Amino acid sequence: MSKPSVPQGMRDLTPEVVRRRQYIFSTLRNIFEQCGFQPIETPSMENLGTLMGKYGDEGDRLIFKVLNNGLNEAAKHDKTRAALENVLSGRNDANLTERALRYDLTIPFARYVVMHQHELQFPFRRYQMQPVWRADRPQKGRYREFWQCDCDIVGTNSLINEAELLYIYREAFYRLQVPQVIVRINSRKVLTGIAQFCGAEEKLVDITTAIDKLDKIGSEGVSKELQQRGLTEEQLNNILRLINIRDLAEMEAAFSEKEIHTGLDGIKELKDTLAYHDTLGSSTWNNSEIKIDFTLARGLSYYTGVIVEVNCADERVQMGSIGGGGRYDDLTGLFGLKNLSGVGVSFGIDRIYDVMEQLELFPESIAVGTKAMIVNTGGANEHYALGILQQLRTKGIAAEIYPEPVKFDKQMKYIFNRNIPFSIIIENEERETNTVRVKGFPEAGQLRMGIDELIEKLA
RNA sequence: GAGGUAGUAGCUCAGUUGGUUAGAGCGCCAGUUUGUGGCACUGGAGGUCGUGGGUUCGAGACCCAUUUAUCUCCCCA
Missing domain, CATH: 3.30.930.10 (Bira Bifunctional Protein; Domain 2)
Structure with missing residues (x-):
């Protein structure tokens, strides 16, 4: 191959x-x-x-030009051969091509x-x-x-x-x-x-x-x-x-x-x-x-x-x-x-x-697709995270969850390489207090906040 | 349609007058450490050297063809 x-x-x-x-x-x-x-x-x-x-x-x-279909049909052979002669001498022939790309x-x-x-x-x-x-x-x-x-x-x-x-x-x-x-x-x-x-x-x-x-x-x-x-x-x-x-x-x-x-x-x-x-x-x-x-x-x-x-x-x-x-x-x-x-x-x-x-005329802003990604820590946290994901999307905020609970390193690297500005971290503590931790605010490190505040900050 | 240049790992490239198992950096994977992002360290995978012929004891290297990219002409957006 x-x-x-x-x-x-x-x-x-x-x-x-x-x-x-x-x-x-x-x-x-x-x-x-x-x-x-x-x-x-x-x-x-x-x-x-x-x-x-x-x-x-x-x-x-x-x-x-687009070649006609069905040229191999025996009944058409004579016409096709004649058409090919036409094409070889520089003319078009509908028996060989009748369509073309615009x-x-x-x-x-x-x-x-x-x-x-x-x-x-x-x-x-x-x-x-x-x-x-x-x-x-x-x-x-x-x-x-x-x-x-x-x-x-x-x-x-x-x-x-x-x-x-x-x-x-x-x-x-x-x-x-x-x-x-x-x-x-x-x-x-x-x-x-x-x-x-x-x-x-x-x-x-x-x-x-x-x-x-x-x-x-x-x-x-x-x-x-x-x-x-x-x-x-x-x-x-x-x-x-x-x-x-x-x-x-x-x-x-x-x-x-x-x-x-x-x-x-x-x-x-x-x-x-x-x-x-x-x-x-x-x-x-x-x-x-x-x-x-x-x-x-x-x-x-x-x-x-x-x-x-x-x-x-x-x-x-x-x-x-x-x-x-x-x-x-x-x-x-x-x-x-x-x-x-x-x-x-x-x-x-x-x-x-x-x-x-x-000339580098494209604005930076158009490179961004997903705005926030939820780090997956597995277990019961997944369902809590999916609920938050749903709320973010309903509010028009493009968001994803990492689909597998692999180690933080890997997830964070993925988020960085995808150019996703906000990462949302949910562990047991967040789930139990109905909050999230968010990274991505310049000079702010991680912030813990409630869901409403999260939506407000990302909207 | 005519001519010039180029094609080595996912990416950027080395590879000496043809001579053992073809290399580097980055990236990727696994691990260590920092128990939460570009760092460091260890290990690993990945190339029939664009493709097909030929010359030769031997070709990534030389020759021919072909294909793709790039440039000039022609013409165009």
């Missing part, structure tokens, strides 16, 4: 880790609920057709909206916190199974929604106390405008993926990549000029000069969003900022309007984006429901966890 293991890129989570993750989840859930979002869940698997073609070629490659939460949500459209009240605000799977090569901050926390609003074009989502990002990272949070914002329309500006709209995808890498490979790298994609010298110079603009007004002037309407629409979107956000925002935020970044592109192909991405700029962490999102004007159109615009953001909670762990 070989050693047991888990699949590549997937992990067991220890009690300490789960508690910390739950701290993040509950922080986000509180904000979502406060902002009027409703929770939904969708299945781990979707029909393959629901997912394919939604995330670009690279995304398709990373979808975990790749993100947005596409399943779009599918959900279409299927439940007649029972939903629009604008519909939902949040969803579930794992997603990607067949990517694991790296730092990159897992094959990870959780996303999404909130989306569908059925409204208002930029108030964009502003609210910016609020949610900043409020969340404020409550979690993640330092140096940068929320970068751009509009796909600005990117289209840039492509139109230099007369290369048909190369929009090439241009956006190239300039998305600006901070990584620099202007020279971008030029090189765009040259390979067949852009002329003049087009290149125009792009380099535009992507070095950091200022809304300046970009607006550039678009005006050539009457690039799409680009000007994008600028207006950004202006309005920021104006709403200024009113909505909180003056107590001291750990985050919003930055216009005309080179922000984001990979997912379905975005059409404002896009955002969040990073932690603290030098001590080297982490990719910890959240992202944007507006998609016709996502439900893919499933037959036209003219429904949506906008949403996603929190990458595994990465947020890694950042918080590295």
Whole structure:
């Protein structure tokens, strides 16, 4: 028998880790609920057709596909063999796989909206916190199974929604106390405008993926990549000029000069969003900022309007984006429901966890589970102890009893290692006088007290 | 999908140009003592050296494959 293991890129989570993750989840859930979002869940698997073609070629490659059952049935052999040939040549075939693990939460949500459209009240605000799977090569901050926390609003074009989502990002990272949070914002329309500006709209995808890498490979790298994609010298110079603009007004002037309407629409979107956000925002935020970044592109192909991405700029962490999102004007159109615009953001909670762990941002208090443990001295004392245990739990105090009357040493060590703050000692004397002895008060040693006092002190 | 680095006890790691029964610290178990927590002392358990092949008289060490982790590219949360 070989050693047991888990699949590549997937992990067991220890009690300490789960508690910390739950701290993040509950922080986000509180904000979502406060902002009027409703929770939904969708299945781990979707029909393959629901997912394919939604995330670009690279995304398709990373979808975990599930092999059909019953392929060994003789009657299906011919079909299965034919299907395998299809798969070998790079196509999908429902005779081999018809289901896949979900790749993100947005596409399943779009599918959900279409299927439940007649029972939903629009604008519909939902949040969803579930794992997603990607067949990517694991790296730092990159897992094959990870959780996303999404909130989306569908059925409204208002930029108030964009502003609210910016609020949610900043409020969340404020409550979690993640330092140096940068929320970068751009509009796909600005990117289209840039492509139109230099007369290369048909190369929009090439241009956006190239300039998305600006901070990584620099202007020279971008030029090189765009040259390979067949852009002329003049087009290149125009792009380099535009992507070095950091200022809304300046970009607006550039678009005006050539009457690039799409680009000007994008600028207006950004202006309005920021104006709403200024009113909505909180003056107590001291750990985050919003930055216009005309080179922000984001990979997912379905975005059409404002896009955002969040990073932690603290030098001590080297982490990719910890959240992202944007507006998609016709996502439900893919499933037959036209003219429904949506906008949403996603929190990458595994990465947020890694950042918080590295920066030691988790409060001590969340590590505590059991508050008090009763030392077991056996005999009649056990029943007396169980009665007290019952009373503590009724009062909402998390308590345990050591299940065996082994020696004090061992029990005390267990209590210490479990990080349980209070130990309750019950021997004959305590039982006979209806009291307990308690350790765990700083600078107080052991205290003898009655049950009511015990409950009062621990509550 | 391409490449680099790594894998020895539950954990952190030693292991000299390949050479007897593979070690340490911590942890764990038993005991002693303090007759009620991290101390001290004594003893003990636990490893087919990631897995599978190969080279060799002999492999933890060298070679190949495979698997997992980690990093870079690609892409992303």
